[in-house]
Amino acid sequence: MAAHAGVSVATVSRILSGTYPSAPATRTKVLRAVRELDYVANANARGLAGASSRSVAIIVNSVVSPHYAHVAQGVQTQAAIEGKLCIVGTTGGDAERELATVQLMREEHAECVILVGNVVADDAYRERMGEYARALALAGSQLVLCGRPTLGPDVPALVVEYDNTGGAYAITSHLLSAGHRRILFLGRRDSYTTPESRIAGYRKALADHNVPHDADLEVVGSMERREGYRMINEKLAAGPRDFTAVFAGNDLLAAGARQALREHGLRIPEDVSMVGFDDLPPSADIDLTTVHVPHEELGRTAVRMALARARDKSDPAEHVMLGTHIVVRDSVRPLIRPDAP
Numbered sequence: 286m287a288a289h290a291g292v293s294v295a296t297v298s299r300i301l302s303g304t305y306p307s308a309p310a311t312r313t314k315v316l317r318a319v320r321e322l323d324y325v326a327n328a329n330a331r332g333l334a335g336a337s338s339r340s341v342a343i344i345v346n347s348v349v350s351p352h353y354a355h356v357a358q359g360v361q362t363q364a365a366i367e368g369k370l371c372i373v374g375t376t377g378g379d380a381e382r383e384l385a386t387v388q389l390m391r392e393e394h395a396e397c398v399i400l401v402g403n404v405v406a407d408d409a410y411r412e413r414m415g416e417y418a419r420a421l422a423l424a425g426s427q428l429v430l431c432g433r434p435t436l437g438p439d440v441p442a443l444v445v446e447y448d449n450t451g452g453a454y455a456i457t458s459h460l461l462s463a464g465h466r467r468i469l470f471l472g473r474r475d476s477y478t479t480p481e482s483r484i485a486g487y488r489k490a491l492a493d494h495n496v497p498h499d500a501d502l503e504v505v506g507s508m509e510r511r512e513g514y515r516m517i518n519e520k521l522a523a524g525p526r527d528f529t530a531v532f533a534g535n536d537l538l539a540a541g542a543r544q545a546l547r548e549h550g551l552r553i554p555e556d557v558s559m560v561g562f563d564d565l566p567p568s569a570d571i572d573l574t575t576v577h578v579p580h581e582e583l584g585r586t587a588v589r590m591a592l593a594r595a596r597d598k599s600d601p602a603e604h605v606m607l608g609t610h611i612v613v614r615d616s617v618r619p620l621i622r623p624d625a626p
Contacts (some may be wrong), residue, residue, distance in 0.1 A: 352563055456575070513538035
């Protein structure tokens, strides 16, 4: 294949492993050779000397994060029902590592490769992941995007996601219906798919309720507990409190924010109302109103879709959107305005 592409064997190896920062023209030549020679399919055929693949792969940021762990549990549960082995890879949130891990799963001839959760979706990433999706399809495998948006109409990938924007719209509307107009949003991260879709729902709810958008109420940070703690501390240190409610981008942020508010002598919900997103088990322990995400069903649906497509290429299921809903607990109080009678 190296001769067909006009490059060295080492260059081919590094490009296919996702570890070679090659010029676009060189990568294009190698990938064209892959398609023309059906390289992955031939490698797969050699690997089939004994038996067909019986594994599904899931790639997550971390196995200790509750969000990813619950989705992975759903994948494992459905894989066991289907008689498949589940292979788990982690990326630490690194896009290059994710691409390299997809390549490793290709080499293991997994029947499907399931990518879970948030990603920085820039053009370079989309182009390379699209190439990998096509290579997986050539090998008879299937890329599944779980909890993240499509890579485009020309990329052979299945998509199963949940209604991030609708959930954020509903939970923001819940606060607005309780009279809150100064709602602090924790966890804005531009170019990251999950926070962007949640803040889109937040902004739409404000607009639909005729509440002016205030960029100072959107605080930038990652989706970790310590970040919720940091963001609240920094916001309160910057001046008098200018918010009556907090929309934490996920439940981990809410837990950190709750700790910071309590250290400042502020009670939830008496002084500050708070909502989260995910409905992971700890949210019930802190009585948090939040958005329920069907984590395990996401994983199970991803496996079912991929294996159904493997059995029947004409299966129409390519994009499934699972619903979200509010779980009301005791972290929101109606706002009593100072001028109220």
